[in-house]
Amino acid sequence: MLVDPQKLYTVLLNHFGNQDWWPFDKEYHKINGSDPRFEIMIGAILTQNTAWSNVEKALLNLKKNKSLTVRKIVDMPLEKLKVMIQPSGFFNQKATRLKILATYIYEKYDSDLDKFFKRDLQEIRRELLSLNGIGPETADSMLLYAGNLPIFVVDGYTKRICKRIPLQPKDGSYDEIQQYFKSELSKNLPEKDMVPLYKELHALIVELAKNYCKTKPCCDSCPLKKDCRFSLSQKSF
Ligand code: SF4
The missing domain is CATH 1.10.340.30 (Hypothetical protein; domain 2)
Known part of the structure; x- marks a missing residue:
């Protein structure tokens, strides 16, 4: 089945759960104003x-x-x-x-x-x-x-999984990948709901890359293995 940003989000959220990013020390700021x-x-x-x-x-x-x-x-x-x-x-x-x-x-x-x-x-x-x-x-x-503003963060991990799964544009520039995620994810959501989705998806992609999609990927236990062309191509050898 084709993986798109919405499916990526659903699979990763089911697997890793809510990441609730960005981490910061709430208590410290409460005490220190x-x-x-x-x-x-x-x-x-x-x-x-x-x-x-x-x-x-x-x-x-x-x-x-x-x-x-x-x-x-x-x-x-x-x-x-x-x-x-x-x-x-x-x-x-x-x-x-x-x-x-x-x-x-x-x-x-x-x-x-x-x-x-x-x-x-x-x-x-x-x-x-x-x-x-x-x-x-x-x-x-x-x-x-x-800023709590609706913009998707593209990092090296995002570029890596775009290439491997692949997601379009698989060899795109920062702006092209960002625009792709925006247009795909905003199809069914109003702009105000994009902020929590962007926050969560970016954090989930980091989890995916840290746990499975490393420089040397661990596809056997990855939640995307059935839909990832990189993983499937490894099995065909
Ligand atoms: S199946 Fe392998 S290459 Fe594909 S996303 Fe998972 S770890 Fe990365």
Whole structure:
């Protein structure tokens, strides 16, 4: 049977259950009166080219120092920020990127994430992409998970499964894959329902790639094995 994004979502949700992404520390923000959306934005930068477990260590350092706010990142000396986020790797680059993002929100939006996110999605996206070190995947993660805005995140895992299953466009660009998921998933849903669906599907694709569709895939136990051309082609040898 043909796999499309809707079927992919249904199969993965049945297999893995609800992922409830993006992970952040609700209790910390309740106690400290800080905005959890900024933790998500920090996490979206820290997770570039590293495992989430490393990001968690860096976030924990920032939490211990009560530094998960726009203002704290703006005021923190760059060298200190580098030390705090060291566990996430590429800390020189990432510290600079965090500084640029925080300074931008501080200077242009008075550190107010309501002001930042309550605008046209494409306008915010253009601004994020204009900041050094923020590419489409990072920008879209911020828009979807921190901004609660309807945009699908395409990562390396999504590209991999598009190629293997395959899903159209199997060798597409970031924008082509994003547009494909949007047009397929929005056929039966109003736009307001797209946000939870996009959040969940992206998280489920990450689970699929971490557990089964790895660099060397484990097709025998994968929930998609009966419908995946890569798996079926392996069996024909
Ligand atoms: S069956 Fe194999 S190649 Fe296909 S999605 Fe699952 S792990 Fe990946």
